[in-house]
Amino acid sequence: MNEWTAICRVQDIPPLGARRVARQRGLDVAIFRTSGDEVFALLDRCPHKGGVLSQGIVFGRQVACPLHNWTIGLDNGAAREPDEGCTPSFAVRVDAGMVYLDADELATRALEPTRPVAGPCHRHVAPT
Amino acid sequence: MKKPRLVMIGNGMAGVRTLEELIKLAPDLYDITVFGAEPHPNYNRILLSPVLAGEQTLEEIILNDWAWYTDNHVTLHAGCKVTHVDRARRLVHAENAAGDKMVAEYDRLLMATGSHPFILPVAGNDLPGVLAYRDIADTQAMIDAAAKFRHAVVIGGGLLGLEAANGLMKRGMSVTVVHVSPTLLERQLDATAGRLLQKSLEERGLKFLIGAQTQALVAGPDGRVAKVVFKDGTEVPADLVVMAVGIRPNTELAEGMRLHVNRGIVVSDTMQTVTDGRIYAVGECAAHRGIAYGLVAPLFEQGKVVANHLAEFGIGRYQGSLTSTKLKVTGIDLFSAGNFQGGQETEEIVLSDPFAGVYKKLVIQDDKLVGACLYGDTVDGSWYFKLLREGRSVADIRERLMFGESNIGDTGHEGNTKAAAMADTDEVCGCNGVTKGAICKAIKDKGLFTLEEVRKHTKASASCGSCTGLVEQLIMFTAGGDYSASPRLKPLCGCTEHGHQAVRDAIREHHLLSVPAVMRFMDWTTPDGCPSCRPALNYYLLSTWPKEAVDDPQSRFINERSHANIQKDGSYSVIPRMWGGETNASELRRIADVVDKYAIPTVKVTGGQRIDLLGVKKEDLIGVWQDLGMPCGHAYAKALRTVKTCVGSEWCRMGTQDSTQMGKDLERAMWRMYAPHKVKFAVSGCPRNCAESGIKDVGVIGVDSGWEIYVGGNGGIKTEVAQFLVKLKTAEEVLEHTGAFMQLYREEGWYLERTVHYIHRVGLDHVRQRVVDDADGRRALWERLQFALDGEPDPWFEFDQARVDTRQFQPVAEVEAAKTAVATPVV
Numbered sequence: 004m005n006e007w008t009a010i011c012r013v014q015d016i017p018p019l020g021a022r023r024v025a026r027q028r029g030l031d032v033a034i035f036r037t038s039g040d041e042v043f044a045l046l047d048r049c050p051h052k053g054g055v056l057s058q059g060i061v062f063g064r065q066v067a068c069p070l071h072n073w074t075i076g077l078d079n080g081a082a083r084e085p086d087e088g089c090t091p092s093f094a095v096r097v098d099a100g101m102v103y104l105d106a107d108e109l110a111t112r113a114l115e116p117t118r119p120v121a122g123p124c125h126r127h128v129a130p131t
Numbered sequence: 132m133k134k135p136r137l138v139m140i141g142n143g144m145a146g147v148r149t150l151e152e153l154i155k156l157a158p159d160l161y162d163i164t165v166f167g168a169e170p171h172p173n174y175n176r177i178l179l180s181p182v183l184a185g186e187q188t189l190e191e192i193i194l195n196d197w198a199w200y201t202d203n204h205v206t207l208h209a210g211c212k213v214t215h216v217d218r219a220r221r222l223v224h225a226e227n228a229a230g231d232k233m234v235a236e237y238d239r240l241l242m243a244t245g246s247h248p249f250i251l252p253v254a255g256n257d258l259p260g261v262l263a264y265r266d267i268a269d270t271q272a273m274i275d276a277a278a279k280f281r282h283a284v285v286i287g288g289g290l291l292g293l294e295a296a297n298g299l300m301k302r303g304m305s306v307t308v309v310h311v312s313p314t315l316l317e318r319q320l321d322a323t324a325g326r327l328l329q330k331s332l333e334e335r336g337l338k339f340l341i342g343a344q345t346q347a348l349v350a351g352p353d354g355r356v357a358k359v360v361f362k363d364g365t366e367v368p369a370d371l372v373v374m375a376v377g378i379r380p381n382t383e384l385a386e387g388m389r390l391h392v393n394r395g396i397v398v399s400d401t402m403q404t405v406t407d408g409r410i411y412a413v414g415e416c417a418a419h420r421g422i423a424y425g426l427v428a429p430l431f432e433q434g435k436v437v438a439n440h441l442a443e444f445g446i447g448r449y450q451g452s453l454t455s456t457k458l459k460v461t462g463i464d465l466f467s468a469g470n471f472q473g474g475q476e477t478e479e480i481v482l483s484d485p486f487a488g489v490y491k492k493l494v495i496q497d498d499k500l501v502g503a504c505l506y507g508d509t510v511d512g513s514w515y516f517k518l519l520r521e522g523r524s525v526a527d528i529r530e531r532l533m534f535g536e537s538n539i540g541d542t543g544h545e546g547n548t549k550a551a552a553m554a555d556t557d558e559v560c561g562c563n564g565v566t567k568g569a570i571c572k573a574i575k576d577k578g579l580f581t582l583e584e585v586r587k588h589t590k591a592s593a594s595c596g597s598c599t600g601l602v603e604q605l606i607m608f609t610a611g612g613d614y615s616a617s618p619r620l621k622p623l624c625g626c627t628e629h630g631h632q633a634v635r636d637a638i639r640e641h642h643l644l645s646v647p648a649v650m651r652f653m654d655w656t657t658p659d660g661c662p663s664c665r666p667a668l669n670y671y672l673l674s675t676w677p678k679e680a681v682d683d684p685q686s687r688f689i690n691e692r693s694h695a696n697i698q699k700d701g702s703y704s705v706i707p708r709m710w711g712g713e714t715n716a717s718e719l720r721r722i723a724d725v726v727d728k729y730a731i732p733t734v735k736v737t738g739g740q741r742i743d744l745l746g747v748k749k750e751d752l753i754g755v756w757q758d759l760g761m762p763c764g765h766a767y768a769k770a771l772r773t774v775k776t777c778v779g780s781e782w783c784r785m786g787t788q789d790s791t792q793m794g795k796d797l798e799r800a801m802w803r804m805y806a807p808h809k810v811k812f813a814v815s816g817c818p819r820n821c822a823e824s825g826i827k828d829v830g831v832i833g834v835d836s837g838w839e840i841y842v843g844g845n846g847g848i849k850t851e852v853a854q855f856l857v858k859l860k861t862a863e864e865v866l867e868h869t870g871a872f873m874q875l876y877r878e879e880g881w882y883l884e885r886t887v888h889y890i891h892r893v894g895l896d897h898v899r900q901r902v903v904d905d906a907d908g909r910r911a912l913w914e915r916l917q918f919a920l921d922g923e924p925d926p927w928f929e930f931d932q933a934r935v936d937t938r939q940f941q942p943v944a945e946v947e948a949a950k951t952a953v954a955t956p957v958v
Contacts, residue, residue, distance in 0.1 A: 011943045017936060019659060019685040022943035031942065038659045055701040058689040060662040067662040069689040069697050071594075085577075085588045109946050121700035122732040122746050 007096050007103035013040060014100070021057040021066070023047050024104065029114035032093055033057035034102060035077050037064060042102050043077035044095045046113045050075070050088030053119040134162045137441065138223050138237040140213045140384065142167025144176060145414025145430035146243025147195055152438030154203050160442060163205045164235050166225050170210035171267055172197050175578070175610070177427065179270045183298030189267060194578040208233065216240070216388045218407060239441060242385060242396055242404070242412040246378040246425070251286065255348030260356035261372045264295045273373065277302035280370030284308075284359050286345055288315040292375030296337055299371070307338040307367050309345060309359065319467045323483065324490050324506040331463060331488065340367070348372055380416045380423045395423035400448040402437045411437050419449060426454050427580055446656050448628065453520055466512035469502035469519045470494055477501065480533050493533060498526040510549070511535030513603055527895045550604035559601050562594035570602060574609040582606065597848045624663035626655050631667070631881035638671050644680045645672065662688075667882035670769070673805060674877045677919035682934050690767035693939060694926040695752055698745065703752060705744045707761035708802065711776045711794035711814075712740030718761060725758045739773030739811060741766065749940055756927040762802070763927040769883075770805045771812070771873075774798040775823065779816030779833065788833025790816035793862055797831075800866055801873060803923040804916070807880035807889070810873070825853050828886040829869050834858075838865050842872055842898065843890040851887045854895055857903045871902045871912035878915075 016022050016036040023031040024044075033047035033056050041064070047057045054070030064077045074083040080090040091113040096103040137153075139146050142165050150163060167173075171193075178192040200207040211227045223235045248263030250256050260276065262269050276283070277299055285296040288310030300306045308315075314325030315332075329339055344362040348369070351357030360366045380395040390406045391397045395418025397405050402417065404410045414430045415423060424430055429452035439447035453468070473479050473494040482491045487507065493515065494502035499522055503515040514535060518525060525532055553559070555568030573579060573589045585602055586593040592602040622628050629637075634653065643649045646668045650660060660668070665686035672680035684692045695703035709718070722742060726734055733745035741764055747755055756763075766772055774797050777783065779790030794814040804810070813822040814831040824830025826846035830853045832839045837860040844853025856872070859865055875898065880889045890898060902909055924932035 008946060010946075015938070015943055017685060017938075020936075022938070025942035025945040027945075027947055034943065052699065053701075054699075055697070058693070058697060058701070060665065060688065061685070062659050062661050062665070063657060070699060072662065104946075106946075118700050121698050121702065 005094065005096075006106040008106040008109060010034065010102045010104050012100050013042060013097060013102055016042065016102070019061045021059070021061060023055075023057040024109070026109060028110075029112075030116055030118065031057070032104065032109065034095070034104075035061055035066060037061065037077070041077075042095050042097050044093035044104055045075070045077065045080050046091045046093070046116065048090055048116055048118070049073055050080075050082055050090045051086065053116075056090070134160065135238040136236055137161035137163045137239045137241065138235050139163070139165045139241040139243055140216075140223065141165075141243035141245055141414070141416070142169065142171075142173055142207065142209065143243060143245045143414065144173060144194065144427060145245075145434055146241060147173040148431050149241065149243070149413050149434035149437045150203075150205065151195075152435050153441050156438055156442035156444065158203075161239070163203075164237075165200070165205055165207045166211050166213050166223065166235075167207065167209045168212045169266055169268070170228075172200065172207070172209065174267065176266070177610070179264070179267070180294035180298055183270050183273055183295065184301045185298075189271075191575060213384060216384065218388055218410075221409070238409070240410045241437065241441075242390075242410060242416060243414045244381040244384060244416040246415040246423075247381045248374060249377040249379055250374055251345060251376060253345055253347050255350065255356065256374070258348055258350050258356040258372075259354060260370060261348055261374065263374050264291055265378070273299060273371065274302065276371040277304050281305055282307075282368040283371040283373065284367060284369040285373045285375055286359075287375035287377070288312070288339070288341075289318065289375060289377070290316065291378075292373070293332070295373050295375055297332075297335075299373070300336055304371070305338075306336075307340060307369075308332075309340045309343050309361075311342065311344055313342060315339075315341075316465075320465065320506070321472055321492060321504050324465065324467075324492070324504050327485065327488060327490050327506050328463065328465065378415070378425065380418065382416060385412070385416070392418075394418045394421065400436075400450060401440050402433055402449055403440070411440070413437050420451055422451065424452065424454070428452065429454060431580065444656070446628075446654070453516075464505075464507055464509040466505040466509040467503065468512070468516050469500075470496075471502035471504035473502065480529075482533050491533060495525065495529075498524045500525050500532070510600060510604075513600065521892065523892055524894045524896070528891075550601045551608060553601075559605070560589075560591040560594070560598045562597075563590040565589050565591040567605065570605050571609045574606060578610075580606070580610050595848045623667060624661055626650075626657040626660050626664050627653060629653055634668070635671055635675070635879075635881075638675050642676070643672070644676055646683050646686055660686075670805065670807065670882050674919075684934050684936060691769070692936070693749065693752065694763060694767065694933075694935065695747065696767035700746075702746045702748055704766075705747050705752070705755055705759075706737065706741045706764040706766035707759050708764040708798075709741055709761070710798050711774055711791050713776075713791060713795070714742075721759055721761070725755055728758065729755055731755075737766070737773075739766070740775050741773055753937065753940055763925050765802065768805065769808050770803070771798070771801050771810045773811055775811070775813040775827070777815050777817075777821035779814075783816060785819060786816035786833070787835045788816045788838065790814040790822065790831075790833055793831060793833070793838070793865060794822075796862065796866060797869060801870065801916070801920065803925070804873065804877075804920055806873070806877055807882050808885045810876075810886070812869070826850060827853060829853075829872065831865055831869070837861070840865065840868055840872075843887040843895075845885055845887045847885075854890070856895075856899060867909060867913045868902055870916045871909040872898065874912040874916040874919075875901055877919075878912075 010024055018036055019038055021033050021035045023033050025031050031047040032044050035043045047055055049056055049068040051073045052070055054068040056066050058069045059066040065074050067074050073086055080092040082088045093108050094105045173195040175192040175194050181187040211225045213223055213225045215224050221237050226232050248265045262272055283299045283304040283306045285292045286309045288308050296306045296308045314322045315329050316325055346362045347360045348356050349358050349360055356369055356372050358366045359369045382392045382396055385396045386392050390404050396412040396416055398412050398417045398419050402411050402413055404412055413433045415425055433449050436447040436449040477494050477496045480493045489507035492504045500518045505512055553567045557567050559565055559567050570589050570591050577588055579585050592599045621630055623631050623634055643652055649668050669683050669686040690696050695705050729751045731744045731746055735743045737743050774794040776791045776794030780786035780788055797812055810828045812829045813824040813827040815822040815824045816833045824832050826844040830841040830844055839858050840856045841853035842856045845851040876886055876889055926933035926935055930937055
């Protein structure tokens with residue numbers, strides 16, 4: 004039995020847009036809204052090079068990653084062929100205009116992935 | 132419910148590609164049955180020449196193995212010839228080699244019967260040892276003959292004949308090519324290039340009998356062909372005779388079915404036969420608007436249209452293709468397209484260097500390129516082909532036309548321009564780290580034919596595009612694909628069949644004001660477009676109807692939605708505007724304080740004389756903008772970015788004009804200006820040009836007597852030096868001319884087209900006429916730009932007017948790690 008966590012109203016997400024849900028552990032979860040007001044949730048991380056999917060352009064049931072324009076399916080997190088890769092997806096329930104995510108999934112799913120690292124930390128090799 | 136049945140007659144490249152496209156669109160719509168006369172799965176017929184030459188094996192050229200048919204539930208009857216079709220009962224009758232008969236019912240029928248080689252009607256044309264060159268069996272017979280016999284004669288000096296002759300020679304035979312016309316490849320090359328080709332092939336060891344007319348093929352004592360006799364009585368020994376005098380569409384079956392046939396099975400733009408709407412024809416057997424194509428790219432385009440129709444999408448139309456030619460003989464480069472022979476109405480530009488083996492001829496009619504024939508150096512072939520297709524005036528580039536525009540960028544591939552000379556480990560695409568070997572392997576393993584496909588699968592040439600020319604060469608060498616045969620009109624994206632210009636025109640003529648309105652009006656095939664078309668439409672609307680059309684942030688790339696530049700880790704970079712590149716202590720102090728307060732990891736001075744703060748968290752963007760208190764720099768947008776200046780006459784002992792002030796005035800007049808692509812200006816105070824005006828979209832150079840204006844420069848992928856537009860006296864004139872040029876580009880440019888490409892497309896003469904010669908028109912353009920920019924908001928401060936959705940800067944909710952916690956929506 005799922006324990007649903009209330010996240011926001013559907014209208015808090017722009018149509019053909021996304022918002023992100025911050026978690027205490029693990030990367031954000033991106034929630035997307037299609038032109039037909041369907042709502043989908045994916046780990047906010049492109050399977051290619053870790054781009055922030057919530058910042059992409061939403062079209063149909065897909066989102067284009069802002070980094071290298073990979074197309075990710077909103078319903079399953081899979082990259083469009085011939086690209087290969089998949090980002091974890093999260094169960095969504097929409098009830099009376101409210102969006103709910105599964106509390107157990109939020110707390111336990113895909114906690115390990117990290118963002119790519121950028122900036123000056125690259126230049127130094129940590130002393131051993 | 133029972134599925135409708137689709138039967139395909141023919142198992143060749145065009146037909147199977149059509150099925151692939153159909154299965155992609157509608158995997159379970161039909162029960163599919165295929166009849167193929169050859170006992171093989173679908174293979175790449177174009178690569179029979181490399182197989183004959185021993186450069187590839189038969190296994191390597193299989194495109195769809197047996198498993199493909201099973202996996203996709205396609206019933207294949209290979210080695211099974213269709214004898215007749217009963218259109219009234221919708222039955223296909225076939226027979227295999229053993230004489231077993233079978234019948235298949237159809238609801239839709241696809242004719243993909245390809246073509247037949249033409250056999251000369253001379254005595255002895257049916258002797259053992261006399262072959263056509265069309266399929267695997269012919270190729271195998273030639274390979275077997277080369278192992279046993281010595282003398283080969285190839286009749287026909289066209290593409291196929293020369294490839295056959297080259298292959299047989301490589302297999303050790305002594306080969307004579309018999310050609311009835313005065314020069315080789317007379318349908319692809321003019322006489323000079325044909326003779327150069329002949330000389331080069333003779334140096335490799337081929338022999339030619341030019342102008343010889345074959346009388347008869349005569350058998351030896353063993354009954355096999357032994358010699359070829361000509362009309363003038365001479366003869367040559369021949370243990371093998373290959374007929375390569377042309378192909379013709381295979382329409383016997385269609386004629387038996389009483390389908391209308393005229394140079395092929397006559398089809399409409401939807402590739403349905405004009406006789407029977409249930410029956411489609413695709414490939415070499417089909418005649419579309421009087422043309423039966425023989426190159427893969429047009430055939431694959433046809434296949435897409437057929438698949439689209441069979442999938443009941445009903446939106447595709449085939450409108451014909453322009454084609455160009457290359458020869459697949461390793462080490463010989465030739466290219467031709469259009470009307471390369473020329474005639475009375477045409478002018479020719481010719482470059483001939485027989486010693487170096489280079490010959491180029493360009494044919495021009497009414498200031499337009501109408502044909503090209505290149506031998507020995509074909510690197511510019513695709514550029515000429517593009518000019519030819521677009522039909523733009525070449526008057527302004529006529530003197531440079533012959534020297535080409537090498538479609539290869541300047542950087543990222545170690546200066547290589549000839550793909551064949553590169554090693555497998557050499558990097559072709561410097562953006563995505565793709566080597567020549569990786570590209571060739573993908574082309575072979577995945578059966579890729581077009582640039583688009585190679586980009587999708589390997590990412591080579593998919594980023595900056597600098598290596599496009601090299602990738603095209605690799606496709607040519609590896610797949611034998613005629614990559615450059617392309618539709619006359621390039622659609623804006625996969626969502627529509629309309630091109631950029633048609634979309635721009637419709638928005639203007641029909642006063643369309645929103646992205647959905649354009650999509651409805653122009654019959655977009657997707658509900659809400661894609662990341663290619665939506666930003667383009669949004670720009671076209673805003674630039675055509677300023678103050679009327681409403682910006683749609685969701686149709687903008689993230690950078691133009693968050694007004695900062697996204698970095699690889701999801702953080703952003705912030706570049707405040709500094710007018711003309713000048714700053715002061717107060718601004719620098721604020722920048723320093725912001726860097727400390729928000730712990731910004733990197734501060735960098737940019738090429739455009741601005742300061743870049745890198746690694747700003749999205750949550751901090753609004754705070755950073757507020758604390759900086761400087762205008763938005765638009766360094767993330769398709770808009771005016773920077774105006775780079777030198778110090779000029781205020782300080783410089785060489786300076787002749789106040790370039791810094793000129794730069795500030797230009798920047799203040801045109802900041803917030805969205806454009807088809809990013810726009811950069813520079814102003815130098817003297818011809819030493821310290822601001823690098825020669826590689827900017829608009830470069831202004833001060834001289835003692837005034838200002839020179841240069842346009843269309845670019846320092847990027849391919850360094851493009853700006854072209855001189857006009858010399859002016861006053862700063863006011865500089866503003867007006869620059870503004871007018873910008874407005875012209877904003878109104879006429881295609882989305883993502885830099886000024887250099889815009890000018891290449893429309894011609895500098897057009898720009899000069901509109902901006903320099905027509906004073907009233909210029910003032911009107913400048914006024915329209917000022918109207919569009921008047922009152923435009925600064926997106927870092929005026930969020931509502933700029934339609935910045937500030938909700939994006941915060942998470943919509945933060946959830947606790949513990950399972951029982953309740954989410955706290957953030958307001």
